[in-house]
Amino acid sequence: MAAALSGILAYLGCGLLGFIGAPRAFSLLALLGGTISFSLWAPGFPEVLVGGLPWGIAVAGDPWAVGLWGLGLILHATILLHARGRRDAFHPLTTVLIGTCLAAALSRDLFNLYVLMDLSSLLALVLIASGRRVRAVWAGLQYLILAEVGLTLYLFGLGLVYGRLGTLSVSALASLGPDLADPALAVGAALLLVGAAVKTGLFVFGLWLPQAHGQAPTEVSVLLSGIVVKVGVVALARLAEAFPVGTVLLLLGIVTGFGGLVYALWEQDLKVFLGFHTVSQLGYMLIGLGLGAGTGALLYAVAHGLFKGLLFLAAGEGVERVGQRRMADLAGQLSLPVAVGLAVGTWAIAGLPPLAGFAAKGVLAQAAPGWAKTVLFALGLGTAVSFSKLVPLLRPCGRGRTGGLGLLSGAVIAFGLGGILAIPGLLSLPACGAALLAAVIGYALHLGLRTVRPRLPRFTFDRALVSALAGAVGVAGLVTLSWLPWGR
Amino acid sequence: MEGLAAVALAIALVGVGFWTLIVRRNLIWKLLGLNVGASGAILFLVALAHRPGARPPIVGLGPGPSADPLPHALVLTAIVIDFATLALALVYVIFLTEHRHTQDVRRLERDEERGWPQP
Numbered sequence: 001m002a003a004a005l006s007g008i009l010a011y012l013g014c015g016l017l018g019f020i021g022a023p024r025a026f027s028l029l030a031l032l033g034g035t036i037s038f039s040l041w042a043p044g045f046p047e048v049l050v051g052g053l054p055w056g057i058a059v060a061g062d063p064w065a066v067g068l069w070g071l072g073l074i075l076h077a078t079i080l081l082h083a084r085g086r087r088d089a090f091h092p093l094t095t096v097l098i099g100t101c102l103a104a105a106l107s108r109d110l111f112n113l114y115v116l117m118d119l120s121s122l123l124a125l126v127l128i129a130s131g132r133r134v135r136a137v138w139a140g141l142q143y144l145i146l147a148e149v150g151l152t153l154y155l156f157g158l159g160l161v162y163g164r165l166g167t168l169s170v171s172a173l174a175s176l177g178p179d180l181a182d183p184a185l186a187v188g189a190a191l192l193l194v195g196a197a198v199k200t201g202l203f204v205f206g207l208w209l210p211q212a213h214g215q216a217p218t219e220v221s222v223l224l225s226g227i228v229v230k231v232g233v234v235a236l237a238r239l240a241e242a243f244p245v246g247t248v249l250l251l252l253g254i255v256t257g258f259g260g261l262v263y264a265l266w267e268q269d270l271k272v273f274l275g276f277h278t279v280s281q282l283g284y285m286l287i288g289l290g291l292g293a294g295t296g297a298l299l300y301a302v303a304h305g306l307f308k309g310l311l312f313l314a315a316g317e318g319v320e321r322v323g324q325r326r327m328a329d330l331a332g333q334l335s336l337p338v339a340v341g342l343a344v345g346t347w348a349i350a351g352l353p354p355l356a357g358f359a360a361k362g363v364l365a366q367a368a369p370g371w372a373k374t375v376l377f378a379l380g381l382g383t384a385v386s387f388s389k390l391v392p393l394l395r396p397c398g399r400g401r402t403g404g405l406g407l408l409s410g411a412v413i414a415f416g417l418g419g420i421l422a423i424p425g426l427l428s429l430p431a432c433g434a435a436l437l438a439a440v441i442g443y444a445l446h447l448g449l450r451t452v453r454p455r456l457p458r459f460t461f462d463r464a465l466v467s468a469l470a471g472a473v474g475v476a477g478l479v480t481l482s483w484l485p486w487g488r
Numbered sequence: 489m490e491g492l493a494a495v496a497l498a499i500a501l502v503g504v505g506f507w508t509l510i511v512r513r514n515l516i517w518k519l520l521g522l523n524v525g526a527s528g529a530i531l532f533l534v535a536l537a538h539r540p541g542a543r544p545p546i547v548g549l550g551p552g553p554s555a556d557p558l559p560h561a562l563v564l565t566a567i568v569i570d571f572a573t574l575a576l577a578l579v580y581v582i583f584l585t586e587h588r589h590t591q592d593v594r595r596l597e598r599d600e601e602r603g604w605p606q607p
Contacts, residue, residue, distance in 0.1 A: 055561075122576055126576070134588060137587075138584065141580045144580075145522060152528075376579070457603070461593055462510065468511070
């Protein structure tokens with residue numbers, strides 16, 4: 001426990017010292033401190049109350065903490081490799097942001113999670129707007145306002161749950177076995193869920209996500225999709241542990257998965273397209289949480305952090321170098337490392353063996369009942385259809401900078417191979433066949449659908465706001481209804 | 489009874505705040521609405537700490553029931569966070585005002601759709 005806390009302290013301290021001078025050196029020092037701390041507590045540690053009884057903050061080195069620490073450290077190393085020339089406060093801010101995410105992975109206290117989610121939103125806004133582009137500032141401001149609305153609702157839920165049960169520790173809540181037939185508790189749990197959902201960026205709650213992730217500078221997009229989103233996922237995982245809300249999470253997961261996908265299918269801006277796919281991929285994690293397959297959801301979260309980080313890094317590098325954002329204008333313009341990075345990322349996100357996406361999807365499918373397997377297959381098919389748009393981009397043109405692309409590609413490949421070797425039964429013939437089938441049908445469908453151009457409603461700021469609040473009412477109703485005597 | 493009145497007031501504050509947030513077109517009004525809503529959440533937590541006939545939770549104020557100290561501690565953090573959020577958001581509103589000469593959300597949306605023409 002002391003090792004983990006000192007790692008976080010190293011991150012926050014080095015981040016703050018970096019504001020004074022030598023930002024890159026302090027960032028590197030933080031990475032070093034974090035890695036040493038991680039290797040000291042690595043297999044995990046049992047839950048401890050920091051600050052002592054009765055009101056200490058519960059922290060534990062559970063699998064989520066281990067997974068997210070590994071992910072965070074790899075992404076930090078990538079950014080240090082890639083963002084060599086960045087000046088200003090970039091390195092100190094990313095260091096503090098990563099420290100915040102690492103702390104959130106350890107935390108098992110609902111209020112502590114609220115503080116860390118809020119801190120990560122504030123830091124993310126500063127980083128999104130750091131390019132001083134009007135688009136990015138406007139997207140970031142929408143993000144901040146929506147996240148604050150969600151967190152205000154979260155605070156209300158916190159109050160209701162604390163008023164009923166007198167504790168905010170996840171383990172204590174889980175052992176009390178909260179009965180959601182009590183309406184106050186049901187509304188409280190629903191508000192907590194909605195707050196975390198808005199912050200995470202689920203469909204209809206957090207429609208700020210694609211623009212904010214798409215408009216941010218390259219390395220910032222990597223961090224946002226890689227690990228900041230996972231803070232919200234961790235909060236949702238903790239809520240799923242404390243309250244019996246599996247069905248609601250499952251429903252939200254299906255809606256999020258397909259909702260993000262529909263928008264991604266017809267998006268032309270490369271980075272915003274990847275942002276919509278982050279929404280869609282969150283659906284997989286939520287379906288995992290809703291089915292009670294915590295390990296599958298965790299593996300998916302880590303795998304997604306790696307391959308989406310790689311995709312955003314490659315896409316951002318290409319967009320910055322070429323100066324175009326539309327996919328059609330980028331075809332045949334990208335340098336060799338960028339094209340290879342995009343190819344590895346696309347291969348992984350489509351779930352083809354033997355990369356990270358295949359291993360994570362395999363673990364999820366192992367835990368899923370038959371109908372859920374169909375849903376997962378349909379989601380994978382949709383992902384393949386929309387990622388077929390990237391195929392013309394993969395034709396390389398000249399050499400370019402590799403930067404952090406090599407490291408992240410290696411991590412995606414290593415995660416996939418390691419997962420297949422460590423978990424028995426993943427690399428079976430039916431699983432590989434289904435993955436290949438999805439990819440082939442997906443490409444064929446893409447060719448057929450190319451001429452279809454529906455007009456989807458744009459999500460302006462006011463619409464996003466209203467849909468977030470309407471979604472809040474909906475989820476509160478859903479949780480209450482599912483636990484009424486006749487609903488069971 | 490005071491506790492219930494405070495809870496009602498808190499819910500009313502959130503209602504007014506979020507209503508302002510949705511209806512007003514000016515970004516500064518929206519931020520003020522958000523802050524009023526957040527104050528509602530804070531008041532809600534304070535109201536939950538209330539016990540009938542309770543004193544402030546300070547050591548040395550004598551025997552008898554005291555209010556629950558934990559929500560008070562939480563609220564202190566939440567107040568600081570709200571302040572930081574409002575300050576940071578206003579910085580970016582100033583940025584948008586300088587670059588686009590407007591704080592009107594609808595005009596910003598229209599400009600976004602048209603690819604941000606020079607104002």
